[in-house]
Amino acid sequence: MDTRTIDNKLPVIELEGEVDVYTAPQLKQQMINLLESGAKQMIIDLSKVEYLDSTALGVLIGGLKRMRETDGNMVLVCPSARIRRVFEITGLDKIFDIYNTADEAQEAVGKETG
Amino acid sequence: MTNADSPARVELVIPCKPEFVGVARLAILGVASRMRFSYDEVEDIRLAVGEACTTAVEWAERNGRTDSTITLRSEIANDKLTVDIYDQAGAREDNTKAEDEQETENIGALLITLLVDEIKIEPQAEGTHVRMVKYAGQR
Numbered sequence: 511m512d513t514r515t516i517d518n519k520l521p522v523i524e525l526e527g528e529v530d531v532y533t534a535p536q537l538k539q540q541m542i543n544l545l546e547s548g549a550k551q552m553i554i555d556l557s558k559v560e561y562l563d564s565t566a567l568g569v570l571i572g573g574l575k576r577m578r579e580t581d582g583n584m585v586l587v588c589p590s591a592r593i594r595r596v597f598e599i600t601g602l603d604k605i606f607d608i609y610n611t612a613d614e615a616q617e618a619v620g621k622e623t624g
Numbered sequence: 625m626t627n628a629d630s631p632a633r634v635e636l637v638i639p640c641k642p643e644f645v646g647v648a649r650l651a652i653l654g655v656a657s658r659m660r661f662s663y664d665e666v667e668d669i670r671l672a673v674g675e676a677c678t679t680a681v682e683w684a685e686r687n688g689r690t691d692s693t694i695t696l697r698s699e700i701a702n703d704k705l706t707v708d709i710y711d712q713a714g715a716r717e718d719n720t721k722a723e724d725e726q727e728t729e730n731i732g733a734l735l736i737t738l739l740v741d742e743i744k745i746e747p748q749a750e751g752t753h754v755r756m757v758k759y760a761g762q763r
Contacts, residue, residue: 531678532642568728599738
């Protein structure tokens with residue numbers, strides 16, 4: 511799991527491999543760290559994720575709720591049809607803003623921040 | 625290949641811990657890949673089995689039973705795959721779950737229901753038995 515920051519306002523968490531009951535706690539910790547450091551916007555990049563389960567979805571929902579409570583937002587980058595399908599069958603594609611590329615996500619978040 | 629008279633069985637026992645759920649997923653991926661399932665259906669089975677094991681692992685953590693095991697028994701009969709998942713994670717009775725834990729478990733249960741054709745969950749003396757059935761060529 512790797513976190514890179516584009517600029518101070520827009521952290522991007524890039525995930526890789528399997529995000530499941532074993533690895534999702536790391537994601538949760540990363541998100542908590544960013545929230546505590548005052549991040550208002552966040553991009554979670556799932557481009558390199560090959561498996562994602564309910565534990566990961568739970569962590570993402572928790573993060574999204576906390577971000578929106580503070581008028582912030584969290585968006586996802588998910589070009590993979592297989593991973594996107596997990597969001598679609600659970601109906602969570604209607605809750606998350608999901609983009610195909612990191613550029614699209616950055617542009618969308620950039621517009622929100624003005 | 626298998627026929628209806630002699631279903632092939634594959635059995636796996638894993639520790640009831642988060643780091644071994646991936647092993648169960650990998651095993652069931654191998655089993656399902658031997659059948660006439662589409663790519664998406666194999667993914668469905670992998671996810672459903674992963675969710676069932678994850679639920680067991682989470683209950684084991686809550687009930688202090690992380691030293692227990694999960695037993696997976698797969699039965700391949702023609703176009704029907706049956707997976708039995710037995711855990712000894714204790715009773716699934718706890719009202720003290722955090723909201724996000726409950727949410728995760730609800731999503732997991734929803735996924736299993738949507739991904740397989742039949743699902744049966746029954747409490748046992750030491751834990752829970754989950755049976756899921758998926759038929760190949762249903763779509």
